[in-house]
Amino acid sequence: MAPLPRYRPKQISLGPLEAEILEIIWEIRVATVKDIHDRILADPDRELAYASVTTVLRRLTQKGWLTCNKNNRAFYWEPLLSKSEAQAIQAYEQLHKFLAISNPDIVAAFADSLDTASLQQIAAIASKIEAVRRQREEQK
Missing domain, CATH: 1.10.10.10 (Winged helix-like DNA-binding domain superfamily/Winged helix DNA-binding domain)
Known part of the structure; x- marks a missing residue:
């Protein structure tokens, strides 16, 4: 994306x-x-x-x-x-709406219902987030 x-x-x-x-x-x-x-x-x-x-x-x-x-x-x-830019913006907006719920029970229930492939995608995303955080810390 x-x-x-x-x-x-x-x-x-x-x-x-x-x-x-x-x-x-x-x-x-x-x-x-x-x-x-x-x-x-x-x-x-x-x-x-x-x-x-x-x-x-x-x-x-x-x-x-x-x-x-x-x-x-x-x-x-x-x-x-472009279509890919629009998809990125729409995904960003949907994620913010989901996180705005800010109810840990709802987020946990959602996470609990994911299949193995989705969990692997989330793990990959978490790794990328961690890499970005490390890079930001190194730049400080």
Whole structure:
């Protein structure tokens, strides 16, 4: 996973359609409303108004996920973060929400329910945290 980027969107939470459209933009890098609308309507079971795509793109821009550039008469949207940067930010936010519970019994119950692979991942994370702490102490 990527390190936490310095840039953060104004609003982290995304609705299902916002997340879907952001995924499409990450795939094609730069997109017009038509590009996204066509991609969604490629599924014969889907219906979505062209104006709805425009609205969602504007919302994603206001939330700080996208930037919009105009070239001649066309508008092009680009992501301000890579997918891996977005995943790092979202994981960070989820971890902080979980730790905000600050009830040791809940955290312990969660830890007790983990499988062996998850416990190995947690042990690896703990090792990395310890290495970072040691490095910080050496720099002092």
